[in-house]
Amino acid sequence: xxxxxxxxxxxxxxxxxxxxxxxxxxxxxxxxxxxxxxxxxxxxxxxxxxxxxxxxxxxxxxxxxxxxxxxxxxxxxxxxxxxxxxxxxxxxxxxxxxxxxxxxxxxxxxxxxxxxxxxxxxxxxxxxxxxxxxxxxxxxxxxxxxxxxxxxxxxxxxxxxxxxxxxxxxxxxxxxxxxxxxxxxxxxxxxxxxxxxxxxxxxxxxxxxxxxxxxxxxxxxxxxxxxxxxxxxxxxxxxxxxxxxxxxxxxxxxxxxxxxxxxxxxxxxxxxxxxxxxxxxxxxxxxxxxxxxxxxxxxxxxxxxxxxxxxxxxxxxxxxxxxxxxxxxxxxxxxxxxxxxxxxxxxxxxxxxxxxxxxxxxxxxxxxxxxxxxxxxxxxxxxxxxxxxxxxxxxxxxxxxxxxxxxxxxxxxxxxxxxxxxxxxxxxxxxxxxxxxxxxxxxxxxxxxxxxxxxxxxxxxxxxxxxxxxxxx
Numbered sequence: 001x002x003x004x005x006x007x008x009x010x011x012x013x014x015x016x017x018x019x020x021x022x023x024x025x026x027x028x029x030x031x032x033x034x035x036x037x038x039x040x041x042x043x044x045x046x047x048x049x050x051x052x053x054x055x056x057x058x059x060x061x062x063x064x065x066x067x068x069x070x071x072x073x074x075x076x077x078x079x080x081x082x083x084x085x086x087x088x089x090x091x092x093x094x095x096x097x098x099x100x101x102x103x104x105x106x107x108x109x110x111x112x113x114x115x116x117x118x119x120x121x122x123x124x125x126x127x128x129x130x131x132x133x134x135x136x137x138x139x140x141x142x143x144x145x146x147x148x149x150x151x152x153x154x155x156x157x158x159x160x161x162x163x164x165x166x167x168x169x170x171x172x173x174x175x176x177x178x179x180x181x182x183x184x185x186x187x188x189x190x191x192x193x194x195x196x197x198x199x200x201x202x203x204x205x206x207x208x209x210x211x212x213x214x215x216x217x218x219x220x221x222x223x224x225x226x227x228x229x230x231x232x233x234x235x236x237x238x239x240x241x242x243x244x245x246x247x248x249x250x251x252x253x254x255x256x257x258x259x260x261x262x263x264x265x266x267x268x269x270x271x272x273x274x275x276x277x278x279x280x281x282x283x284x285x286x287x288x289x290x291x292x293x294x295x296x297x298x299x300x301x302x303x304x305x306x307x308x309x310x311x312x313x314x315x316x317x318x319x320x321x322x323x324x325x326x327x328x329x330x331x332x333x334x335x336x337x338x339x340x341x342x343x344x345x346x347x348x349x350x351x352x353x354x355x356x357x358x359x360x361x362x363x364x365x366x367x368x369x370x371x372x373x374x375x376x377x378x379x380x381x382x383x384x385x386x387x388x389x390x391x392x393x394x395x396x397x398x399x400x401x402x403x404x405x406x407x408x409x410x411x412x413x414x415x416x417x418x419x420x421x422x423x424x425x426x427x428x429x430x431x432x433x434x435x436x437x438x439x440x441x442x443x444x445x446x447x448x449x450x451x452x453x454x455x456x457x458x459x460x461x462x463x464x465x466x467x468x469x470x471x472x473x
Contacts, residue, residue, distance in 0.1 A: 131158030
């Protein structure tokens with residue numbers, strides 16, 4: 001008597017009685033069946049309230065039926081082994097994959113040199129695809145498309161993606177991590193729902209594009225990477241952090257019709273990061289930090305708006321353009337070295353401080369608006385205008401420089417110098433108001449005429465008219 005067989009309605013694959021006892025579904029094979037307490041896949045339910053908000057690695061040890069897990073991945077590896085290099089995996093429901101915990105077979109040797117598309121698949125628990133060897137495992141290409149769902153953290157570690165990776169229209173309820181990976185071709189995440197994306201110690205030959213991931217606000221952390229080009233466009237990003245990273249071209253914008261008036265919470269570039277070309281395209285940021293960073297060739301922050309900023313130990317080596325940018329709070333460029341810098345029509349709504357910075361090339365401050373500053377900053381801006389023979393703008397900051405110098409003087413220790421500065425300010429606003437000298441001339445003339453008695457024997461006709469006219473007033 002032949003063994004009874006069942007047929008999966010999803011993949012049309014036949015399976016035996018043993019597999020049916022694991023699925024308890026005559027129409028679903030081990031790859032497509034539900035995996036829960038009812039059919040003994042789970043020992044403890046993983047769908048407790050808010051389970052996805054925290055990583056509970058310890059619970060994962062006892063959550064699954066280990067026999068079922070080993071059998072699932074063995075059948076999965078056997079199935080992949082007989083397929084061609086271009087593989088489509090559709091509507092699979094995956095349990096946990098954690099080789100160090102469950103000691104089932106590694107799939108890395110099976111999937112290398114293959115292109116695999118995961119279409120509308122569900123990953124119920126951790127997927128730790130980790131290569132423990134020094135030499136990276138080469139994978140042709142991975143794609144996660146059309147509604148793939150990831151319930152727990154996903155780790156890719158020690159892999160070399162020859163033709164890159166695509167994540168499209170997928171949902172990540174926890175972390176998506178790439179550690180020690182290389183990408184020889186495009187790495188893209190588009191139109192997906194992310195929670196936290198971590199790129200750590202990765203290298204790329206082409207570009208990474210993270211675009212239009214709008215459904216949920218997420219954090220992006222990048223550490224110790226070497227990236228050719230990174231484009232972050234139209235995302236619902238909360239915090240964005242770069243540390244100890246080398247990037248040839250970094251482009252960040254919020255260009256999407258659903259992100260009108262969108263504000264990044266925080267953008268930080270720090271810990272000796274090096275960026276050849278930085279473009280912040282018309283973005284709004286609550287907190288912008290540049291710390292211990294080298295910006296090599298061109299940095300553009302045109303029309304961007306920043307609430308709080310922290311600039312410390314930055315080398316702006318090439319061209320830096322802050323044109324039409326707006327800073328809402330005090331700005332202190334501390335220990336910064338500028339090459340060619342443009343502050344054309346830039347607005348500093350509070351204070352600006354260049355006193356601990358150095359400028360070694362041309363700088364443009366035309367149309368700059370500064371509310372308050374210190375004397376050294378005013379002097380730097382004044383000198384820039386003088387070098388460009390813009391005397392009118394130079395005089396404005398000369399006056400600001402004089403005012404700040406006057407504030408530094410005290411009546412007790414610098415009486416005469418304080419007196420001269422006070423007189424200069426009172427008489428002409430440090431040469432900025434030509435009406436003030438006329439006012440004082442007229443005022444003292446009238447005051448003199450009031451106290452001086454009329455002498456008609458010594459006065460000429462003009463004097464009489466003068467007295468009669470002004471006295472009559």
